[in-house]
Amino acid sequence: MSFNIQKIRNDFPILSRKVNGYPLVYLDNAATLQKPQLVIDAIVDYYSNYNANIHRGVHTLSQEATDAYEAARQKIQKHFNAKESHEILFTPGTTYGINLVAHVFTSELKKGDEIIVSAMEHHSNIVPWQMLCERTGAILKVIPMNEEGALIFSEYEKLLSEKTKLVFVNHISNALGTINPIAKIIEYAHKVNAAVLIDGAQSCSHIKPNFQELDVDFYVTSAHKMCGPTGIGILYMKEEWGNKLPPYQGGGEMIDQVTFEKTTYAGLPFKFEAGTPNICGGIAFGAAIDYLNNIGFDAIVAHEDELLEYATKKLLEIEGLRIYGTGPDKTSVVSFNIEGIHPYDIGTILDKLGVAVRTGHHCAQPIMDFYKIPGTVRASFAFYNTLEEVDILVEAVKKAKMMLS
Known part of the structure; x- marks a missing residue:
């Protein structure tokens, strides 16, 4: 099949629901992916x-x-x-x-x-x-x-x-x-x-x-x-x-x-x-x-790389935001913190805005100890996510920063 993002999203019933009155933006894919109707x-x-x-x-x-x-x-x-x-x-x-x-x-x-x-x-x-x-x-x-x-x-x-x-x-x-x-x-x-x-x-x-x-x-x-x-x-x-x-x-x-x-x-x-x-x-x-x-892994990789590049660029425009994991070879995960704000607090506000991310040490405490941090906010993207959802994430992070600063 050709990579038709809207057709793909229609395969996932959960992506049409709302959370706290907002359309769900599901960015916790490193924890688990959503299930297509076929499954x-x-x-x-x-x-x-x-x-x-x-x-x-x-x-x-x-x-x-x-x-x-x-x-x-x-x-x-x-x-x-x-x-x-x-x-x-x-x-x-x-x-x-x-x-x-x-x-x-x-x-x-x-x-x-x-x-x-x-x-x-x-x-x-x-x-x-x-x-x-x-x-x-x-x-x-x-x-x-x-x-x-x-x-x-x-x-x-x-x-x-x-x-x-x-x-x-x-x-x-x-x-x-x-x-x-x-x-x-x-x-x-x-x-x-x-x-x-x-x-x-x-x-x-x-x-x-x-x-x-x-x-x-x-x-x-x-x-x-x-x-x-x-x-x-x-x-x-x-x-x-x-x-x-x-x-x-x-x-x-x-x-x-x-x-x-x-x-x-x-x-x-x-x-x-x-x-x-x-x-x-x-x-x-x-x-x-x-x-x-059926979707094809070449198409999946290309789309997720685009999401990663776009999200990285947009999030780094936020003053005080640091991304952890900046090596040359990585996939569509962005772990970040904002200076002076606990990641849990950011994640809580994002949830109120319908954006699902993961916060904490992600069952990888030695990594957090290496960086001397309690945890991160982790936004992880899948092939069914969109650039528009990245924009929603970025605006939600900006709002959380304004509320918590």
Whole structure:
């Protein structure tokens, strides 16, 4: 389809509502994207017409549900160019996927081994690794960042050694919008035989990662960041790791044979998918993938880059406003503060004017500590936002500044 912004906006029912008497200007897309009617219809269709448990039933509804769920897995495999569909593991979301890898890697680490994380991670890509270090005696190292909000690659090179076993970096910073050089990060990690996990929660609505081209070992993301429902995501696990690592949870679906003497486990992907999954969520995730690809990621990137450039220019015209995250490679996130005004107060006034932004530390306290600030106002744009909405944001910020100064 051609990029028709009004047609696209008409696909999203929520964008037509009002908040506090004003038309909604939704700029909290880094937290979650809104859902097109096509995805909503996929959810309703499943529960209305073929709701059943999957993989186990011989009856028609079960077979239909199984086919739709596994078709969604194959769509996701194709979208991300995974080599095999069984390398795509359905999870409840990004955080779950990270915790899964952190848990199963317990048996792979010993005291004195080193793992590396970046200074700009979401708490979900920090805390599980700290817990892993507590269990194993491994040492956590941190890639520092500079004032622009970019990682210092030369320092990353210095951290790598034969002791390095795992590297964890987000593809895009949720707090700053910085796009990290993950291809180079993966390449250098593999030189010392370290595995790499990429947190793609913020990237997959803006970028179309190619798993085989990246040669990444683990990649996690969530459907709700890609116009899909909450409570469903994926963990890409390269087959060699999937065959090597132990299961995360025990239960139905993940077994081969069970006796009271011994249990053997199923192969990928079921080895890591214990219990009844979020069937409807997986199917709707597939519908969301179709929707985004129908628009086209080249068109999405071009439009969002235009929004980012315009918003950056207009906001910087406001005296006393500082933007955090000014590196050369970033996506459509603008985190800012106004001198002398708490970000929460700005966000509260913007909400009264119908503008939805996020305020606070964005689950990235180390970033805020680096800049010595309590948090930021974060406006994050999606492909369905418009330049006119940027103008509304800017005027609302100006009004908030006048009221709070």
